[in-house]
Structures are given as C-alpha cells and as structure tokens.
Amino acid sequence: MSDAFTDVAKMKQIKQDIKEHEGKIVELTLENGRKREKNKQGRIVEVYQSLFIVEYEDPNNTFVESYTYSDILTEKILIHYLD
Numbered sequence: 722m723s724d725a726f727t728d729v730a731k732m733k734q735i736k737q738d739i740k741e742h743e744g745k746i747v748e749l750t751l752e753n754g755r756k757r758e759k760n761k762q763g764r765i766v767e768v769y770q771s772l773f774i775v776e777y778e779d780p781n782n783t784f785v786e787s788y789t790y791s792d793i794l795t796e797k798i799l800i801h802y803l804d
Contacts, residue, residue, distance in 0.1 A: 728794065735790045740768045742802050749775065749788075750799040762803070 743765050753759040763775040763786075772789045792798040 732790050732794055735793050736768075738802075739765060739773050739790070739800075742804075743768050746803045747775065748801040748803055750801070752797050 746762060746764055748760060748762045751759045751761065761775075761777060763777040765773055766776045766785065767774040772787045774785050774787045776783065776785045788798055793800055
C-alpha cells in the first residue's frame with residue numbers, strides 16, 4: 722500500500738517539475754517499439770491536470786503532441802530539461 726502513496730508523490734513532483742519548465746525547451750526520449758528510441762526536442766506549451774503538450778518545429782511544419790505524467794512515471798518517456 723505504501724507503493725501507491727510513493728507513486729502519487731512522484732506524480733505530483735513530475736507535474737510540478739513540468740509546470741516549472743512551461744515555455745522552455747525539453748528533449749524527450751520516446752520508446753518507439755522494441756528496443757528502439759526516438760529523441761525529440763520541443764517546447765512545453767501547455768500544462769494541464771492530467772497531461773502536458775509539447776510543440777515541435779520542423780523546417781516545414783509545426784505540430785503538437787500530448788503526453789501524460791504517467792508516461793514519465795512508467796519511464797515510457799524520459800524528459801531532459803535543457804535550461
């Protein structure tokens with residue numbers, strides 16, 4: 722039962738860290754299938770209660786993707802803050 726409380730505390734910390742970096746550039750390492758990873762750099766543009774939105778810019782296009790805090794908690798996504 723204490724593991725659930727630990728996970729909730731970690732989730733709150735993840736949300737707080739992301740909120741503090743809103744508007745800043747981050748690098749995300751995404752799990753892209755079996756033993757494959759994909760790195761992306763983008764800007765955190767919106768932070769909500771259960772998810773956050775990252776905007777990516779290519780030379781020809783701008784697009785957004787949303788991620789949940791549980792993606793980070795379960796290490797499906799690794800986030801690196803580029804301050």
